[in-house]
Amino acid sequence: MTVSASAAPGVRALRRAAVEAELLEVGRRHLAEHGAAGLSIRAVARDLGMVPSALFRYVSGRDELLTRLIVAAYTSLGDAVVAAHASAPPDDPRARFWTLAQALRAWALAHPHEWALVFGTPVPQYEAPGEQTTEPATVVPALLVGIGADVYAAGEASPPPFPGADELALHATEHLRGRDAGRVNPDALPPVALANGITAWTLLVGAVSSELFGHQGPNHDPAQLFDYAARCAEAILFG
Amino acid sequence: MTVSASAAPGVRALRRAAVEAELLEVGRRHLAEHGAAGLSIRAVARDLGMVPSALFRYVSGRDELLTRLIVAAYTSLGDAVVAAHASAPPDDPRARFWTLAQALRAWALAHPHEWALVFGTPVPQYEAPGEQTTEPATVVPALLVGIGADVYAAGEASPPPFPGADELALHATEHLRGRDAGRVNPDALPPVALANGITAWTLLVGAVSSELFGHQGPNHDPAQLFDYAARCAEAILFG
DNA sequence: TGTACATCAGTGAACGCGCGTTCACTGATGTAC
DNA sequence: TGTACATCAGTGAACGCGCGTTCACTGATGTAC
Numbered sequence: 001m002t003v004s005a006s007a008a009p010g011v012r013a014l015r016r017a018a019v020e021a022e023l024l025e026v027g028r029r030h031l032a033e034h035g036a037a038g039l040s041i042r043a044v045a046r047d048l049g050m051v052p053s054a055l056f057r058y059v060s061g062r063d064e065l066l067t068r069l070i071v072a073a074y075t076s077l078g079d080a081v082v083a084a085h086a087s088a089p090p091d092d093p094r095a096r097f098w099t100l101a102q103a104l105r106a107w108a109l110a111h112p113h114e115w116a117l118v119f120g121t122p123v124p125q126y127e128a129p130g131e132q133t134t135e136p137a138t139v140v141p142a143l144l145v146g147i148g149a150d151v152y153a154a155g156e157a158s159p160p161p162f163p164g165a166d167e168l169a170l171h172a173t174e175h176l177r178g179r180d181a182g183r184v185n186p187d188a189l190p191p192v193a194l195a196n197g198i199t200a201w202t203l204l205v206g207a208v209s210s211e212l213f214g215h216q217g218p219n220h221d222p223a224q225l226f227d228y229a230a231r232c233a234e235a236i237l238f239g
Numbered sequence: 240m241t242v243s244a245s246a247a248p249g250v251r252a253l254r255r256a257a258v259e260a261e262l263l264e265v266g267r268r269h270l271a272e273h274g275a276a277g278l279s280i281r282a283v284a285r286d287l288g289m290v291p292s293a294l295f296r297y298v299s300g301r302d303e304l305l306t307r308l309i310v311a312a313y314t315s316l317g318d319a320v321v322a323a324h325a326s327a328p329p330d331d332p333r334a335r336f337w338t339l340a341q342a343l344r345a346w347a348l349a350h351p352h353e354w355a356l357v358f359g360t361p362v363p364q365y366e367a368p369g370e371q372t373t374e375p376a377t378v379v380p381a382l383l384v385g386i387g388a389d390v391y392a393a394g395e396a397s398p399p400p401f402p403g404a405d406e407l408a409l410h411a412t413e414h415l416r417g418r419d420a421g422r423v424n425p426d427a428l429p430p431v432a433l434a435n436g437i438t439a440w441t442l443l444v445g446a447v448s449s450e451l452f453g454h455q456g457p458n459h460d461p462a463q464l465f466d467y468a469a470r471c472a473e474a475i476l477f478g
Numbered sequence: 479t480g481t482a483c484a485t486c487a488g489t490g491a492a493c494g495c496g497c498g499t500t501c502a503c504t505g506a507t508g509t510a511c
Numbered sequence: 512t513g514t515a516c517a518t519c520a521g522t523g524a525a526c527g528c529g530c531g532t533t534c535a536c537t538g539a540t541g542t543a544c
Contacts, residue, residue: 012486012540019487035363037276042530053532054488062531120360122452124274130457138456162470164463171458198464199446199471203438205454206445213361215444217377218369219410224403225437231401232438232475251507251519258520281497292499293521301498 022048023058027069032113036123039066066126067133073114074136080107081140093151097237100144101204101230108208115212119205144204145189145197148237152193165192200233207233261287262297266308271352275362278305305365306372312353313375319346320379332390336476339383340443340469347447354451358444383443384428384436387476391432404431439472446472 009017026047030039041062045052059065084103088096108115117123118137168191207229209215211222248256265286269278280301284291298304323342327335347354356362357376407430446468448454450461 010541015540016487035360038363040530041532050487051489052530053490053534056532057487116360119454120452121274121355124277134456137454162467162474164467164470168463168467169458169460170464171456195464195467196471198459199442199468202445202449202468203442203471205449206441207438209448210441210444213359215358215376217373217410219408220437221408224407225409225434228401228403228407228434229438229441231403232435232442235401236471236474249508254507254520279497280499289520290522291497292501292523295499296520 019048020058023055023065024068024072027065028072028114031069031117032111035113036066036117039069041065063126066123067129069114070117070128070133071136073111073118074133074139076111076114077104077107077118078136078139082143085143093147094234094238096147097144097234098230100140100147101226101233104140104204105208105211105226108212112212115208119209120213141198141201144201144237145194148193148197148200149189151238152190162192162196165195168195170194170198196237200237203229203233203236258287259297262294262304263307263311266304267311267353270308270356271350274352275305275356278308280304302365305362306368308353309356309367309372310375312350312357313372313378315350315353316343316346316357317375317378321382324382332386333473333477335386336383336473337469339379339386340465340472343379343443344447344450344465347451351451354447358448359452380437380440383440383476384433387432387436387439388428390477391429401431401435404434407434409433409437435476439476442468442472442475 023044026044027039030044030047034043039062041055041059042052044065045055048055055065059068081100081103085096085100088099090096122128170191207226211226216222216225262283265283266278269283269286273282278301280294280298281291283304284294287294294304298307320339320342324335324339327338329335361367409430446465450465455461455464
């Protein structure tokens with residue numbers, strides 16, 4: 001290798017990158033097949049065609065593997081939703097909301113175990129390191145709150161005045177601050193808008209989870225039920 | 240033992256009943272400490288002061304133990320909520336709703352792992368037998384729908400006309416039918432009332448889960464946030 | 479261009495662990511006569 | 512009331528399993544001179 005800054009990566013670096021990608025891929029597959037509690041270093045190594053101890057070259061242990069998968073799941077979800085949202089007409093907040101909601105559900109149906117990993121029961125004996133997970137976790141809810149804030153700023157529709165919003169001690173995330181810089185003054189973001197955004201988000205997540213986790217009665221049409229819940233969430237957000 | 244129908248239970252029967260109760264109790268404690276995935280027959284037997292194989296006299300295997308705990312959790316939740324609800328003024332639907340919501344959250348905070356067991360990620364490799372679980376699972380949502388139906392029947396407030404309700408293929412549960420026999424004709428229960436009840440339920444469950452599973456930002460006051468969500472649910476239910 | 483050394487990916491054996499479930503058994507409780 | 516038999520709760524040993532993690536090792540890739 002020369003001293004040039006743009007040195008070509010050697011065989012070793014290439015292989016490592018490839019294995020690292022394969023590792024995440026296999027991890028995801030195992031997650032999908034056995035759930036988070038059943039994710040095992042040994043099983044992943046087996047599928048990777050390696051001896052278990054080899055994985056410790058890539059990951060410090062089971063917990064780090066879990067953390068990576070959690071980050072990957074949040075990122076995948078965020079990417080999917082942001083991409084869908086970008087295709088909606090920017091000046092039609094209701095369309096933007098609807099697109100977001102559908103993209104959320106679609107991703108969840110396509111990645112049920114990854115959804116469970118981030119929105120379901122926390123994995124026992126595992127504590128997610130906040131520094132790594134909170135940022136990717138905030139992308140979608142921040143987007144949702146942003147839609148509400150846009151409507152509020154434009155004065156097109158005022159969120160329904162549920163009592164109690166003003167007393168809420170709520171804090172816009174840094175993410176939201178970043179996103180809205182120059183558009184909505186985040187510190188001027190009214191509590192109502194934030195509270196309604198969070199609540200709409202809660203309802204959407206709850207609706208998806210109830211479908212995915214099988215808590216609905218057997219007789220309902222899941223898509224219709226979700227659409228109805230999404231309409232209610234829309235009403236919470238926009239009034 | 241004589242042939243008399245009310246034969247006094249012998250020592251054996253008494254002991255069995257005691258052990259059976261203790262078994263559930265220890266199971267619940269293990270659930271609380273290690274989560275559903277960590278529930279093990281061996282560990283429970285250890286705490287019971289028995290050899291592992293002895294448990295097979297009481298339970299056909301790990302899955303049956305889980306099923307019993309699930310039923311126990313639903314029953315405990317149902318009892319708590321129904322009892323609280325009974326203390327609310329019968330002719331004040333908003334108070335009844337509010338009482339129900341608070342009782343729901345209170346039970347969840349007191350029994351987080353049991354909540355996770357029934358409303359969280361399904362336990363991998365385990366399928367809950369519907370015949371045993373659906374009935375106790377329906378108690379609380381049926382109660383909630385019932386509140387909405389009462390309001391609707393009284394004509395006091397009409398649920399907000401979210402579009403889409405009429406196309407929903409929804410079915411009132413037998414439970415609801417039973418509960419409302421003679422008060423509201425269950426078959427005449429309008430889809431809107433049922434849809435709004437289900438959605439309000441979804442929001443309440445989602446709000447509790449988001450608090451319990453740690454999906455809220457760290458800066459919020461959980462009780463206030465839940466109250467706000469409950470107010471939104473109230474609006475969905477009553478208009 | 480060639481050689482000596484350093485880095486690093488992956489091996490293979492081993493550690494100690496807890497798990498669910500089976501089986502033949504003992505000894506106490508219950509039952510029929 | 513007493514005896515012979517049946518039921519049943521709990522024992523103890525054993526089965527085969529998969530797990531996370533450690534360690535000293537080999538052999539290939541990279542680097543300095």
